[in-house]
Amino acid sequence: MLPWKTIIQMQKDCDTPVYLQIANSVIHEMRKGRVGPGLKLPGTRQMAEILEVHRKTIVRAYEELDAQGWIEMHPSKGTFTSKELPEINGRHFTKNHNQNAFPKTTGYHVKVNTGIRTPVLPLRHIMGFHDGPDMRLIPSDELGRAYKSVLSRNTYLKFMSYVETPGVQKFRATLSEYLNASRGLQTTFENIIVTRGSQMALYLLSIVLFAKGDTIIVGDTNYYYADHVFLLAGMKLARIKVDEYGIDVDAIEKLCRKKKIKALYITSHHHYPTTVTLSAARRIKLLSLAEKYGFIIIEDDYDYDFHYLSSPMLPLVSADTKGMVVYIGTLSKTIAPAIRTGYIIAPENLILELMRVRQLIDTQGDPIMELALIEMFEEGHIKRHMKKALLAYHKRRDFLCGLLNEKLGDIIDFKTPDGGLAIWAKFHKSIPLPPLTEKLKAKGLILSNGLIHNTSSVSMNATRMGFGWMNEEEAAQAVDLLAQTIRSK
Structure with a gap:
């Protein structure tokens, strides 16, 4: 007899009813191939004793398995796993293999769309020149x-x-x-x-x-x-x-x-x-x-x-x-x-x-x-929100543009935007953006590397620097860190 007490996993404090946990465990083992077709299952009374549950729980579990076609119940003969299931060969599991893990990849081919960038974490919990409105103002x-x-x-x-x-x-x-x-x-x-x-x-x-x-x-x-x-x-x-x-x-x-x-x-x-x-x-x-x-x-x-x-x-x-x-x-x-x-x-x-x-x-x-x-x-x-936000963003735009001109005017070329929440900033060719942004990220400051804006073989070495996300104190810290990182070469 199979070690049913070990095979069937139950959690008494789980939201799923116990009888469904039992049925799902049997189905899982049949799919894995450890419980094969035509196998006689213990009677309801015996299984209840093995699993230390009420007999009615086992009766309901068997009825669920029968309704789904996983078992066959024959009067006077007993209960058997269905013979009509496709043959599933058992797999050999290594010691470290998690039998219950969900597959990491499909068993079929999935076309990879290399033309579209992979989604990335927005990292909005880290200070930076994020493009968009400040959630603290909503x-x-x-x-x-x-x-x-x-x-x-x-x-x-x-x-x-x-x-x-x-x-x-x-x-x-x-x-x-x-x-x-x-x-x-x-x-x-x-x-x-x-x-x-x-x-x-x-x-x-x-x-x-x-x-x-x-x-x-x-x-x-x-x-x-x-x-x-x-x-x-x-x-x-x-x-x-x-x-x-x-x-x-x-x-x-x-x-x-x-x-x-x-x-x-x-x-x-x-x-x-x-x-x-x-x-x-x-x-x-x-x-x-x-x-x-x-x-x-x-x-x-x-x-x-x-x-x-x-x-x-x-x-x-x-x-x-x-x-x-x-x-x-x-x-x-x-x-x-x-x-x-x-x-x-x-x-x-x-x-x-x-x-x-x-x-x-x-x-x-x-x-x-x-x-x-x-x-x-x-x-x-x-x-009222728009009036308040507009005043705040206007002030933040002017503050950030003033700082950039003062501390990085020889490195960053930009025009103060008439509107919006970001500056279009072109960095000097001696300061390539991708490595700079990686250094800044390691120091806790986010700046887009601008690669997403390149549409030709020539890199513009430019990016959008959001000013709406940061208040003046945060903007001052960000510009100081940006300047220190650039000047430390």
């Missing part, structure tokens, strides 16, 4: 109260179930009013589909609008994750230089004369990663070119709310009368990255097609968060 108390308020209302229980695919209608209406007032748009809720961040918006658009072999114009350099969404869709990237006035629209016109262009992707307000703003003259011409040559403009306005000079330049979509611009935005930068609330603004026919595909990826968004955000908008919390 209105967390107000958000918590709004979320609790939504969950406590019986009238909102229906939103715990399935809701409209494009997002809660009232939230889309609230968002429409906010965007119309702040960006000069003329939308209704029917022009909006809510997504889980702007990245999902790009992915949906790549599926709905594009086919393999289509050409899309992007900046050189450009937002890495936008590039790779388009490449994954089988598109060809046509890179156009970006200067201090934004993307070169004359070069776009020359390219359109030579070949068919399906679309153009642009971060017009603050080009990613260089932070430059597309000039008014180029905006007018770009819209004209889109109408003339029939290409779609995907305008990714990821940080419109952060502008420190006069009123920010209105987005391209505000002047679009022909339906050529698809506008993407997000509240993830405005409030917090963990709030995965992005949106697409487009004519209704495109919104409908996006809804069809969205069902296959993610049936709906986060209705409870959307309802909480409605309260945040209606109570004025988001407006």
Whole structure:
């Protein structure tokens, strides 16, 4: 007889019922090959004595195994493991082998996508020039109260179930009013589909609008994750230089004369990663070119709310009368990255097609968060947060730029950005970024090595240096450490 007491593992304080633990142990050993087909099992009374459990527990375990087809129960003969199972040869386990370990690799081939970088830890717990908002500034108390308020209302229980695919209608209406007032748009809720961040918006658009072999114009350099969404869709990237006035629209016109262009992707307000703003003259011409040559403009306005000079330049979509611009935005930068609330603004026919595909990826968004955000908008919390955050980030930008000019002006070349949360910094060629960032990381300071922004064989040796994440004291420490590390050569 097999040593059932040793084979069958049970934990009395486990949430899983004991009878299921017994059944699962038997199944596990049969899969491993240690308990073969056609083997007679001890009777329920005998097994109960062996395992020191109640007989009814064994009866339920056997019934579960029988229901799943792992055993056969024959009156007057006994209980046997099923003969119909495929033959499984037992494996020899070394002394150090963990029999219960989950496989580290698949037993089948998985294609490795070498074109996309492997996800890395964000390391936001370490001080650094992180790109993005400071979580200490978010209105967390107000958000918590709004979320609790939504969950406590019986009238909102229906939103715990399935809701409209494009997002809660009232939230889309609230968002429409906010965007119309702040960006000069003329939308209704029917022009909006809510997504889980702007990245999902790009992915949906790549599926709905594009086919393999289509050409899309992007900046050189450009937002890495936008590039790779388009490449994954089988598109060809046509890179156009970006200067201090934004993307070169004359070069776009020359390219359109030579070949068919399906679309153009642009971060017009603050080009990613260089932070430059597309000039008014180029905006007018770009819209004209889109109408003339029939290409779609995907305008990714990821940080419109952060502008420190006069009123920010209105987005391209505000002047679009022909339906050529698809506008993407997000509240993830405005409030917090963990709030995965992005949106697409487009004519209704495109919104409908996006809804069809969205069902296959993610049936709906986060209705409870959307309802909480409605309260945040209606109570004025988001407006007050933006005013407070804008003042803080403006001050932090000026402080960091002043320090960099004072202590590293001969090493780092940059222009103080008009908006956004990062500086585009070009380091002197004598200070290669990758080894520098490794030294800084070892000392407890994070700086991106900038490699993600390289789009050609020539390294720019440039990176984005976030200023929003750190207060002035932290920024002073970071710049001191950066200067010491560079000057210590």
